[in-house]
Amino acid sequence: MSDMNDDIDVMDGDTTLTREEIELLTEEELQEMGVTREELLAQLDEGKDEPFQEEEEVEILTPTSPALEENPITMKEIQFVTLDPDQLIQQQQELVSEVSNVLGVPVGACGILLRSYDWNKEKLWNDFFENKERVIKKANINVNDFKIYQGVPGKEYECSVCFDTYDGSNMLAMACKHYFCQDCWRQHLITAINNGNACLTASCLERGCTNLIIEALVKELVPPDSYKIYSKYLVRSFVEDNPRIKWCPTPNCGRAVFCPETTVDAVQCGHCNQKFCFKCSCEAHVPASCAHLKAWKKKEQDESETATWLTANTKDCPKCNRSIEKNGGCNHMTCSQCKHEFCWVCMDDWTSHGSETGGYYKCNKYKPEDLKKKLHEDERESARAALEKYMHYFTRYANHDKSQKFERQLREKTEEKMRELTQMNKYSSWVDVEYIQKAVNTLIECRGNLKYTYVYGYYLEEGQEKNLFEYLQEDLERVTEKLSDILENTPVDRFNRDEIISTTRSAETRLKHLIEGVTGGSKLTATEMF
Structure with missing residues (x-):
């Protein structure tokens, strides 16, 4: 049984029970609390501020808390945070800046590095200091050179996309030094943005070059509306690729919830009060597990439920195979389609029934094949019970x-x-x-x-x-x-x-x-x- 103080905490929150409230408690509630009404009133008369000891202070757990890592199931409280769009951008920028300071690489490069590690800074740090080259290769960037290059003014360049000739001032390249005209770059970026969040993994225009597009180039070339969409994809990546952040599932809410423990059964959006499962993002479904819920939803939608009902409640006409439902007590069935008359019990022609079978409305015929029919009937009974x-x-x-x-x-x-x-x-x-x-x-x-x-x-x-x-x-x-x-x-x-x-x-x-x-x-x- 739960500790008595815990029961009181649930009953009265953070306030002291008044005399009137004690008088209103039912015998069942008093039994659950483990005290008598007289004991509560006596403690109140003694002038105590709290009839029971104060609840134990709960430690706030952080993502790196040892208690969280060692035993997440038995801890008393997990704190989560609701973030609006502006706070998400702020959290993202702060994380990128922090990683940039630790690794000593440009901010723009850190955003790409973090995305390649699902925004897990600890894992990125560990891998970076263990094998920097492997991390950089995985992210397809050059962390030592994160600038936009312009061609030499006065020098002519040919754009290998549109094959027009331009002055160097109109030609741009990233660290890979593959120069293209601004119009071709712009069209490439806008097309990538219009294709969805794949714009975050778009690469250089040069065939075979895997260098990822840097945010500075996008900001420099695309219209404000397109850059706004690109920024939204950056935030979506921060949420959807990050196992510690989940969108609130309420339509048009636009908030996300950060929780250090990814196996929590339920969190609550601080904006719309929607409670949802942090593991599957469905409506909070305690005590059912995510696997239970998935199987249940499939069962709700599965057309096999109709087949189960038909199996449990109908039989096929032995002549034309039309499904027939028995809607009365009589075993004499007539198929509405082919007019064939048969016995519901043994499925034989009705004309074979008479006084020798125990009467027209009582089938006691036995044939060796009845065992097979009995097995089919058992299957129907099983299906009916399951339904x-x-x-x-x-x-x-x-x-x-x-x-x-x-x-x-x-x-x-x-x-x-x-x-x-x-x-x-x-x-x-x-x-x-x-x-x-x-x-x-x-x-x-x-x-x-x-x-x-x-x-x-x-x-x-x-x-x-x-x-x-x-x-x-x-x-x-x-x-x-x-x-x-x-x-x-x-x-x-x-x-x-x-x-x-x-x-x-x-x-x-x-x-x-x-x-x-x-x-x-x-x-x-x-x-x-x-």
């Missing part, structure tokens, strides 16, 4: 998904309800009604986790572990439905603040118990820093 299992879990998964969508709409109306309460003078300030917002957010979080408990449960083998899981699942569902009923069906002027706060705490506790029960006690939380 029933899937539909059991899918129906409940879909129900929680639908409820969560409805409750997200409820969140949009929450501020209106909070405003109504303050205008009714039931509470004096906005702070006094923030409990409603917290309750709705908790409700949505519980719904999301409950939805994916049915994905997890579908793949969980029968046994003691599944029995415990289903108990915790049912416990969370019960209090979630109670909180949903209060928030959705109670008029604003009849909101009971203490009841909502108490039910919210109860939901938080049960969600914590479910997650810890599934993960074996590991606890990963996240803190917004920006």
Whole structure:
């Protein structure tokens, strides 16, 4: 069982329980906390600032923290950061400058080097100091010469792309000294940018030259709009090639989340509050694993589910092979297509049935080939059982998904309800009604986790572990439905603040118990820093 202080922390956050709140605690909640109501009241009467000892201070973990590297699963807290587009550019520039100072190479070269190492500065440093030449060759750049060269003014050059002759002042080259006219360079760069993020790996115009295009050349030649697009691809590379940064999956959010631990189950965007899995970038799906979710989505979309239903619920007409569904109790079947009459049980012609088979509506015929038919029937029963299992879990998964969508709409109306309460003078300030917002957010979080408990449960083998899981699942569902009923069906002027706060705490506790029960006690939380 979890430490008693941890249970209290979940129940009351960072505040002390008041006498009124203690009185509102249910016997079930007191049992979970491991104390009696009298003990809580006695501690309150003694004048203690906190009825229980203060929560242990949590160390902030950095990407190089030994604790993170040695045992990432059992650490108490992982901090992640939400970054907007400007902050992403700033982080990228700071990283490039840092690497430039350490390696002693131009800033432009460092950007290319980091991209070739998926923005992992530690690995780049190690490889660079171990074998500088190999790193440079891998990146296809010349770190000792990162300038744009102009031809000699007054001297004529022939551009080997357009075959026109130009004055040297109109001819440009990189460190490889392959000169081309500015118009051909410009067209080459704009075409590369229009082709997408492949522009970051575009190389020199000279056939066979692998020198990568440097950013300075792009900035010098392309129009501002094209350079803006190029810059976006640079930022996208910083996010998409970097295992410690992921885009928020919410459409048009435009934020990214940095997390030092790449195997975290869930992070939350600080802009739109979307929770998502840092490993697969799908909606947060605790307690289901990424593999479970992938298999579940395939099962949802797989047309074989239709085939399973047909196998479980239909048989083929023995004459024309048309699929027939049995929609009644009678075994006398007539094919709607060819009008053939047959027995549903043995699939033989109906005319062969009579008093000698036990009556027209009772087939007790036995033939050696019946064993083969029995095997086919067993396959149908197995398919039917598999379908029933899937539909059991899918129906409940879909129900929680639908409820969560409805409750997200409820969140949009929450501020209106909070405003109504303050205008009714039931509470004096906005702070006094923030409990409603917290309750709705908790409700949505519980719904999301409950939805994916049915994905997890579908793949969980029968046994003691599944029995415990289903108990915790049912416990969370019960209090979630109670909180949903209060928030959705109670008029604003009849909101009971203490009841909502108490039910919210109860939901938080049960969600914590479910997650810890599934993960074996590991606890990963996240803190917004920006």
